[in-house]
Amino acid sequence: MPVEAALRAARVRYGPLEALHGVDLAFPSAALTVLLGRNGAGRTSALHALAGVVPLSGGQALWRGRDIGGLSVHHRVRRGLALVPAERGVFGSLTVAENLSLGGPGPGEALELFPELTALLDRRAGSLSGGQQQLVAVGRALAARPTLLLLDEPERGLAPAVAARLHARLLADAAAGRTVVLAAQSLPRTLAGAAVVHVLHRGEVVFSGEPGEPFPGRFAVTR
Template identity: 85%
Template sequence: MTAAAALRAARVRYGPLEALHGVDLAFPSAAVSVLLGRNGAGRTSALHALAGLVPLSGGRAVWRGREVTRLSVHQRVRLGLVLVPAERGVFGSLSVAENLGLGGPGRDEVLELFPELTALLGRRAGTLSGGQQQLVAIGRALAARPGLLLLDEPERGLSPAVAARLHARLLADAAGGRTVVLTGQSLPRTLAGAAVVYVLHRGEVVFAGEPGEPLPGRFTLSP
């Protein structure tokens, strides 16, 4: 598969600490890729480096054959890169409807995917539960119809049924041409259709393969 997005020899530092130690990660075009690892493994740093939220201290970030290492977050968004952080991904003072409207033209599709949000459209996003805010953040990103969708632990706060619905949508979107990268601490069976799985440990890649291959330790497919 052709890589649509990649980190090449990527290093990320936070003061004296290095979170990524020259990793190479390639994310296939029109496919779902999964980054697994325990807390502190470097998963979030990898997503943030692609999105431009943290600078690379070494290496390169690439999107559709173009180096984007020195581009700002806003410049990358204009190129079709959208990140959903693990938490605080909503504008709390705005209503749910306003949050979704900021995403773009796909609001009706989002409400079809997450009908739970319909009754909440008039509520301020900051008053919602953590799981409801997660749906709003993911919905706003989907409404933007990005070329590259980055999701940091998107299942956080979601019920298994809603998470499975989201995974099915991500796999369908990938089949339609979108490139998706998401992180997690385990690999659910509803993501068995992912193209590539990476396992990170202490800022290094310790596994790269497909979901059907034996994964290290507790990263095997879970219910």
């Protein structure tokens, strides 16, 4: 399976603390990869290292075989990368419509996926609930049509039916050629069609394989 992006012997430090201890992670092209782990496991650090939000203190971040360690966040975005953080993923002073228009020609595509946002288009994004803000952030990222989409717990604050709808869309996008990496604390049944699962624990990779393979029980499939 071709690899779209990867971390090789990647280390991330925050002052004296090391969050990633030389991890190797591969994310296949045109597929959905789930990055599992509890809080503090290193999931967010891995996504941020790929996106350029945090620098690597060792190792490499690769995209299509090229070391992108020297590329800024801005240049990675221009090349087709989008990151949806776990929180604070919207421009709070802008309306929902303005936020969604930043990703593409308008809010239409996001509203098709998340009709819940239709009545909120004129609201300032900063006044929305956490779940509503998450819908705006994901909708804007999808509207930008990135080739590499990174999402950090996008289900946070979402109703199960809405999360399932999002998962179905992400799997469809991957089947159509987009590379998707999604971080979660456990594997939802609605993502059982993912191509690869990586499990992180305390900054190290403890499992890499397919969703159907047995992996550490505390990260098992949830409803």
